[in-house]
Amino acid sequence: MKPVRLNRKLTLEAAQRLSDGAGGFSEAWVALGDHWAEIRAGMGRERPQDFATFSAVHYRIILRAAPFGAPSRPRPEQRFREGDRIFHIKAVAELDPAGRYLTCYTYEEVAS
Numbered sequence: 001m002k003p004v005r006l007n008r009k010l011t012l013e014a015a016q017r018l019s020d021g022a023g024g025f026s027e028a029w030v031a032l033g034d035h036w037a038e039i040r041a042g043m044g045r046e047r048p049q050d051f052a053t054f055s056a057v058h059y060r061i062i063l064r065a066a067p068f069g070a071p072s073r074p075r076p077e078q079r080f081r082e083g084d085r086i087f088h089i090k091a092v093a094e095l096d097p098a099g100r101y102l103t104c105y106t107y108e109e110v111a112s
Contacts, residue, residue, distance in 0.1 A: 004062050004101055006036035010080040010087070012072070029079070033072050037063040037080070039087075052111045059087055061104040062095055074104050 013029040020026050042058035061080060066073035073092075074080075080087040087106040095101040 004095075005038050006063065008037050008039055008082060010035050010037050010061070010063075010082050012074055012078060013081055014075075014078045029081075031081075032078075035063045035072075035074075035080075037061050054109055054111055056107050056109045059106045059108060061087060061106055062101055063104070065094065065099050065102045074102065080104070080106065 011034050012032045014032055015027050016030045017025040018028055038061070040060045040062070042060060044055060044057035046053055046055045048054075063074075074089055076089055076091055078089050080089070085108060087104075087108050089104050089106050091105040093103050093105075095103045
């Protein structure tokens with residue numbers, strides 16, 4: 001296994017529904033905590049949509065493991081933030097047999 005370098009500070013965020021007072025809701029992102037991680041780039045693609053082009057790049061984000069059920073353990077539908085960059089989490093799995101690290105399969109989408 002390639003050595004892991006946890007050299008990027010990412011904030012884990014979860015979506016929270018807030019009542020809009022008219023029977024509907026709005027969505028806000030709430031910070032759950034910070035993680036030191038390694039980001040490994042994967043494949044990218046580009047797709048046109050209406051009047052813009054979207055570029056999506058897949059990343060594997062590696063971080064220290066947390067127990068199942070812990071609020072610090074990332075889950076699909078959450079995201080990581082690094083400044084203005086947002087990495088949407090699609091899946092989470094253990095990286096090593098000992099369960100010391102997790103791999104989060106994410107993507108970043110940018111409009112151009």
